[in-house]
Amino acid sequence: MSYLGKYLKMPPTFEMLQNLEEVIEKEGYSLGDLSLCLQVEFSPYEMTPYDVIPFANIGCDGIHYGFLTDFGMVSDLENAFIVCISPMDFDAPIKIVARNIREFVSLVCTMKDATTISNINLIKEEEQYISLFKELKKEIDEENEEQANYVVEKIRSTIGCKIIENVYNYVEKEIMTAREQQTILSTLDGIGIVSLGSMNRKHIKYKLEKDMEIKLEDVKSFFNSATTESKLAFIRDAQFTYIISDKIELKEWIINEMVKLGLNDEAGRLMKI
Structure with a gap:
């Protein structure tokens, strides 16, 4: 994994996701049921910050997630902020969406869809978050929801992540405040x-x-x-x-x-x- 540079290997939580993927695939499920596709190769876009190491994508539109290394200042990828890069959203292609990979996984489990997280790039007001969740409820497919729920429970029992009660507060207040302090x-x-x-x-x-x-x-x-x-x-x-x-x-x-x-x-x- 030469694209990792000085970090040499992916952090423990990523490896846990990889191992889990192998297990649930034997049961007919996949992290892809949450639109989460792990990647172990560097597939850069012009908009991917040079100090971001991609680790997952949603399988379409070039949308991917990566570890923000702050030009190598981060000592452990497990603790790196997670950035969403959405190349097709020209007005807002980049946004920090999680404090670290474990909390990112919590966000995926909360939204039950990594694709939906990319919509956060385009919004910042609480009313917009409320509207987003209302739209999500309208689009629920029972069969897909059953698969997603199964994968979410597998992730939670394996990694121990929590459901985020207030996504707006987490992303727009907690994360933004933490980053501004740095x-x-x-x-x-x-x-x-x-x-x-x-x-x-x-x-x-x-x-x-x-x-x-x-x-x-x-x-x-x-x-x-x-x-x-x-x-x-x-x-x-x-x-x-x-x-x-x-x-x-x-x-x-x-x-x-x-x-x-x-x-x-x-x-x-x-x-x-």
């Missing part, structure tokens, strides 16, 4: 940048927006005096606005800068996109 710079994708220890230095942002024309020389000048956190914020925003993928010269330069910062794993992922 970050010192905001980014266009909503993920932000955590502190890397650049004490007593001012973090300045290079303001970017979609379809913006930038000069490589200006970016180089910015990097000459920017903190590491500011550089990473630029990289996030430049990816989110497709500036990196649209400009080959900038992409090659960014790869070299990432290597200088010791971000070999992330640079390797960028090279594959």
